[in-house]
Amino acid sequence: MAKVPAAYQATKGSILDVNKEFYDSLTATRSERRLVATLTVPMRDGLAWVVPAGHVFRIKVIEGPQVGDFNMWNLHNPRERMWASRTRQLQAAHVSTYDRLWSTLPYLRPMATIIEDTLAGYGVDEDGGRVHDLLGTRCDPYVNRLLTGEDFDFHCHSNLVRAVQPYGLTEFDVHDVLNIFQCTGLNDDDQYFMKACPAKKGDYLEFFAEIDLLCAMSCCPGGDLSIDLWGPEARDPLETCNPLGVEIYEVDHQLLQGWSSPQPAPYKGNHGLRLQPVDWPELKKRCC
Template sequence: MSETSELHTLPARSGRAVRLKKGQSIRIINTHGQQVVDTWAFNAEDLREFMSMEHLRPTIGSIRPTAGHKLHTNRRRPILTFVEDTSPGIHDTLMAACDNYRYGLLGCTEYHDNCTDNLFAGMQRLGLTPPECPSPLNLWMNIPVHADGSTEWGVPVSKPGDHVVLRAEMDCVVAMSACPQDILPINGENLKPTEAHYQVLD
């Protein structure tokens, strides 16, 4: 693969989106090591078809995609392939994107930046409006699942500079949010969201 774009910043607490042609890839970089990046993909020709965690899990037979897995849509077609992962491989497919309602449950009484709004803002930068906020692939989010079915909010185990590469299996739009969570230790024990970076690859 060769790089076709410069290194782009995904600002802390913000969202961005990028168009990929079939065969192109995106490298998403965990620049500081413990930043969760909520990630979505939509069919460029029909935004009603999108990467779906509910459809991905039974297709790959796991709650955690790894390099080599194809990531499927709500129409059960591959939209991305998980090509490369330099991190320990701890990602989440269970948790919905945070939203202002979620922060209300966590005690916030005023508006809080959130991944749902970041999705719509990132897509709007391309002049697009998704039909809904699907459950994202939460890159580097650590959600341990215990034998009794309970879950917990773990600290990321990723390292500075860890990255994943996702290859487009159709023309698509990939959207990303640098998760603004600063109440739970989703982005590290210091509760400080940071920027990430991304590049488009041929």
């Protein structure tokens, strides 16, 4: 089959043209970082945390294989949040080193850049499966009710809702996720499939925070996804569930010389709308 080029192409010097030398310098000097926080996302639960711009955060397997459903917001403006579908177009449906997670309109800028991935060598398996998935989204109690007729409050959507509540966010702020450590693909019928998580204890995915971030993650109640969650073979996968770890690092400030947080997209075209000045006296006649 002929290789069709990507629709969204990076031009030299554009924001899509990643400075790999800069990000490589952050991993080459990892021994000089200062660990500022170590967190645990409990099994079948969620957790939210803050990462300042210019810091590195690592999501790691600390016991056994486990999928994590990840959300991210601008710490100071939660209307700016991770945009899974645009990231899928600009980067890939399954992300790895040097890929960036992009924010929603009208901001459209990199929020975080992946700088290290211990599963990068997994590649594409015999079924077309790949890891770190942007194809699907979080499990939720609404679809579970449709499929099983039962209520269960600890789906990834619900875990994320509880995790961000202390930060003043609600269910309406939870959005499509990056499925970290999850192996997925599309079958011959163009349908989404999930496979058992290939991650092992010690594996990690590491990010550089491009802006001040609020992050949240759910330890999926499906565990490593080796057991069917729905359908005739479905059973409770509790035995496959594990916690996940989060580490936040401050890097040497010398490494950040010349780097600055990316600015929101510069488009100011007003979408072709022509705004008319308000005739306040006439408006008052109509409504008063």
